[in-house]
Amino acid sequence: MNATDWKGKLSAIRDSFSVSIAQKPAGDPEALELRFLGRKGELALLLRDLKDIPLEERKPLGALGNTAKQEMEAKLAELKGSAPAAASVAAPGLDLTLPGRPFPKGSLHPLTHVMNRLAEGFLKLGFSMSDGPLVEDDYHNFEALNFPQYHPARDMQDTFYVDAKDASDKFMLLRTHTSPVQIRSMERAEPPIRVFHTGRVFRSEAVDASHSFAFHQIEGLYVDKGVSMADLKWTADAFMKDLFGSGVKTRFNPSYFPFVEPGAEVDMSCVFCRTGERCPVCKGTGWLELMGAGMVHPNVLKGCKYDPAKWSGFAFGGGIERFAMLLYGISDMRMLYENDLRILKQVQ
């Protein structure tokens, strides 16, 4: 078949359609549709013949065929007594409010979320991640951090011991804080050093709403020439603002940790206070105690073979659970270790 023949056939079909549709009384629209436009209808078959016509001639013919098709469809629709309304074409019987196909999400643990975010805060300030073991020796957990053997400071941290001994024949212990990583970091590298560490720590304490025998801490250490407590304050302040917004204020209060001197507790202005009621989070004080901090004790520097006459540094850190409980509004720490899916799945 050539182009001319094809055009002729198309013309014949159109004529035939016009005649049929003009009949009075009108013919059955469904039957007409099937005869002309159906999958094996006259027009469809003709369009299929196009494949035998050389490519360069095919295109205009196709357009003609399509135009004819649209005309016929419009006339048939008219005959059916309804103009094609957009909605009924788009959604014949499709209930768009049915639920979508489920792609159930899992979840990161709230502590992971918070730990990652706190780590990010340190990374932004130029602190590199450091690491250390959970089963520690007495030297790194206590001695090197200026907790002498028979010092009451050791009472601050009730310790679990494990059935394994270190090189000096003392029982190994589960680290009671992340601070041994300060020592390990300084042993590994020459100053200046700017590192942080986050991880699990252990205290032999009964579990209640605000205590756990396993919990998490994060802490940073910076040793360089001429580091002062003003640097510490700026860093702690920048860290808090990064987490809680530029509106928060930080303040220092005197405190004690054996491995720092002077020591400080870092308070942040309460971001949860609402006007007109006594804030249940800060108990109406306006401040939240969030971290411990201080200048690295010269004994600690000396123990790591850093000359305190030449180098000075600061350390600061806090409990991850405390941050998580504040941020997620959790009042019982045990909830974080129950792994209830109804809770976990809420964490975005």
Add this chain to the structure above:
Amino acid sequence: MKILYSWLSDFLENPPTPEDMAAKLNRIGLKVEGLHKTGASFSGVCVGQIMKIDKHPNADKLALVDVHDGQATMRVVCGAKNIAVGQKIPFAKVGALLSEGELKKAKIRGVDSEGMICSAGELGLEGYDNSGILVLSPDAQVGADAATLFPRADSVLEIEMLPNLGYCLSHYAIARELALFYGLKFKEAAVPAIESAGCAVPVEVKVPDLCLRYGAIVIKGVKGARTPEWMAARLRAMGSNPKGNLLIDGSNYVMYELGQPTHCFDIAKLSGPKIIVRRALPGEMLKTLDGQDLKLDPGMMVIADSSKPVALAGVMGGADSAVSDETDAILIESAKFKPSNVRLASKASGIKSESSYRFERGVDSELPVKAARRLAGLILEAAPGARVEQVTDNYPVKYQTPVIEVDPAKVNAILGTGLADGVIYSCLKAFQPDLKDSRPWKFSVPSYRLDIESVYDVAEEVARYSGYDVIPSVSNMPMRPSTVTPLWTVTTELRNTLAALGFSEAYNYDFVSAKELKACGVDEAAALEVKNPLSSDYQYLRPTLLPGLLKTLRYNLNRGRETALFFEAGTAYARKDAGKAEEVYCAGLAYGPIPEGGSWQGGSAPADFYVLKGVMNRLFAGRSGFRYEKPRKAPAYFQPGLCLEMKLGGGSAGHLGRLAPAVCAGADLKDNNLFYFEIPLSCLAVAGKTEFWQKIAKIKQVSAFPQNWRDLSLVLEEKHEWGELERAFSGVQDLASARLVDVYKGKNIPAGFRSLTIRFTFSSMAATLNDAEVGARMTAVLEKLTKNFGARLRA
């Protein structure tokens, strides 16, 4: 530690209000954790007696009560249920000052009330039953001021005592801090000048390195010395239980007041009588005041008489030499013992006392004799017939005050401040009024400040003195590149992928019980044991994350969950002799229908091995050298034959599989379709391999020509595994992929055989393959499969 406001005020002229005091203490690092009122702060309340009770005409729950106040009878309206005729009660007349303010005349339901019968709460009294009116003792005298029946109004400050605050463990010491840091006027303690040259009880110190000072005062004729009420009231407010015997209560009182523990021995019970301070002899015993029979060892220092130990030095006195109401002659001991020795003895004996607490933290070397005199003075006041027969001060090596050279520039360098020299000087001068202003400043540390050792400690005092707010928030820290650890990088990647695939992250404790280990088929001998576990539930450190995840699974299934997809990233521990002591694992469980609850478009399918295998494929996607192998030996908790080992290069990357039926049985599940994986993260956290640029794979070019595909349905014996077939496809020309689309057994397939339908996709970089070319390649594939596996086309 509890601190009474009134007691503190004994040592301060014009003391600030309790609230102001709390704020001031907080600012210098003495954290006030609680401030509450105690005692009677009301006025205008007398002891009344209930004479008659009538019903209120207009209210069922109210009564009209006639109260007699010693002079007149008044009618009041009362709503309490516990009233009874004859009771003595606190009766507030109009104008009385109560906790809520002044009592005004009131008309209650139409009846005038001429006063009020008070509850403990209305009187502002804490620690009394507040459910009704407060019923007074029948002995109370009608008409008397009710306030006299209760301790006087006071405030109690609860102060958190950090271990460095050994110098703050008394009222005297805290008043001294307030005076020093806030320039308040300090009033010295009332210590009488008691002297005596007598020597009724010789004192011999054999261990001057452990007993640094031994003060003793001997008093005779003390029998009947009773504790005055004001002292008993203070001790009660401190939470101590006064015995009424001044020799005991007075000792406690002086300790709370001055911070120096003292002890009274009954001289009649000392053999000799003599005091010897020495190390315990091996095998010696001591019955302590709390009734324990203590076995002593030479590490402990004891106070002994001429024949036996009579006290564990600094920790607790002995029962046999203790004072009683019959005691007439006493020796007051007031010493300074070496802190580490007291701590050692306290730990070894398991006895913690107020005394050992203070000695461990270090008492002031200048305090012992002063405290002994203070106690003697209190005893002499109460026992007029008493007389001092000996004052001993055994103090062979006088405490040398450390002198620290203070350069103000160094103080400023530590604090980052720009404090004027004068500010720093005035701080030091507050400590040491006679400090000379000649450089360098030679700062003598007060004898009570054992914690000040260097200029860093001095800097802290300067900051406390000026207020920590004086430290500015400025820094010119240089920029520094920051790095993360490989372990954190891979842990984060795995966590994120697992969470995206529907797994929820769990955090479990590191401690497990022997029972839990057994349930997982793990030998407890291989697990690291905790020497002092909180309970047998937490006796071992987990050698695998499985027990915790099983607990998590049970917890959630018990709460109506049907599906559990969990993972955890955490440390597992092994005995060191078993190789690596700690390894961080990422482990997970899959159980129940997936997706949970299905969908209206189609149901869900139970978790199976291939679910986890698919997850593992995602976790390891793009990691070269990743493959599965049948393990030679899998961990015991996997079901044999239903476990694969993952390999990365030459090393193991963990296991996945179905848990053994015995493990599932312990988990109390509906069925045993519980699947588990564990990946030791050290295999992924290889230094230098986790950096961003190294993880990026170069993009492979794709063909510009259309691809062709053919499906092939084969029947072959079941013994031939898909993995073997897959290997046979390598080398087929232009084969882009061979994907298994169906596995079928059953009708029309002979027993022992199965049908596999495989879709082969061909793609050439050079041209579009025509039918004949694809056909030729398919023929080659089929021939190979027929030859190697006896496969034939499915009819």
